[in-house]
Amino acid sequence: MLRSTLALMSVTVLVVSGYAWLILDHLDGRRNTSDVTSKTDADGSMDILLVGKDSRTDANGDPLPDDLLRRLRAGDNEAELTDTLILLRIPRDRSRAVAYSIPRDTYVSMPDGYGKHKINSAFGRAKAQAADELRSEGVSDSAELERRSAEAGRELLVDTVTDLTGVGIDDYAEVNLLGFYRLTKAVGGVEVCLKNAVDDPYSGADFPAGRQTVSGGDALDFVRQRRRT
Numbered sequence: 001m002l003r004s005t006l007a008l009m010s011v012t013v014l015v016v017s018g019y020a021w022l023i024l025d026h027l028d029g030r031r032n033t034s035d036v037t038s039k040t041d042a043d044g045s046m047d048i049l050l051v052g053k054d055s056r057t058d059a060n061g062d063p064l065p066d067d068l069l070r071r072l073r074a075g076d077n078e079a080e081l082t083d084t085l086i087l088l089r090i091p092r093d094r095s096r097a098v099a100y101s102i103p104r105d106t107y108v109s110m111p112d113g114y115g116k117h118k119i120n121s122a123f124g125r126a127k128a129q130a131a132d133e134l135r136s137e138g139v140s141d142s143a144e145l146e147r148r149s150a151e152a153g154r155e156l157l158v159d160t161v162t163d164l165t166g167v168g169i170d171d172y173a174e175v176n177l178l179g180f181y182r183l184t185k186a187v188g189g190v191e192v193c194l195k196n197a198v199d200d201p202y203s204g205a206d207f208p209a210g211r212q213t214v215s216g217g218d219a220l221d222f223v224r225q226r227r228r229t
Contacts, residue, residue: 050085
């Protein structure tokens, strides 16, 4: 099980790190941006929070079409959980990059009065509260609600990670299920190697032992696996 977990973490680090570099180098003119890291102090290094969000919506918060959900093999889940949290640190001289994975079940104290909870719920908690507050203020446009409430979710998540690690976040990259699906296909798949075969009915992961390349729906099944038989 440990080897499968390590493989899962490795492919996630590779894919999400690649996504971060694509954002930084090529997508500045086309990506959704926010200023959730604007309060941090630069120390010469670059600290990027890479976030994998378990979301069945698009960038505007609209539900994905049923046919696309079938291709994603995503099932039904209304939660706004950030099950992948990776802190990528690149030193001042840009000589290397080190990625630290923060376990999704890490129990933390969240700032701004949110109490103690699993770290993967920070985004969803702040987003839900902000959405309720915005509706009470009369905001009804769905796109505006999604944008502003998601901004609140990102801010709490960044602040929570900063409090936990003591590291100021310089940049933030977020990918949801659809983004992960498209990215793995865009890079031609990601090679993984399993010591033992995997058959996990909960995630749909069904892979033989050995080296293989996963992309699209298979890659999502791979990173979502929780059990092995």
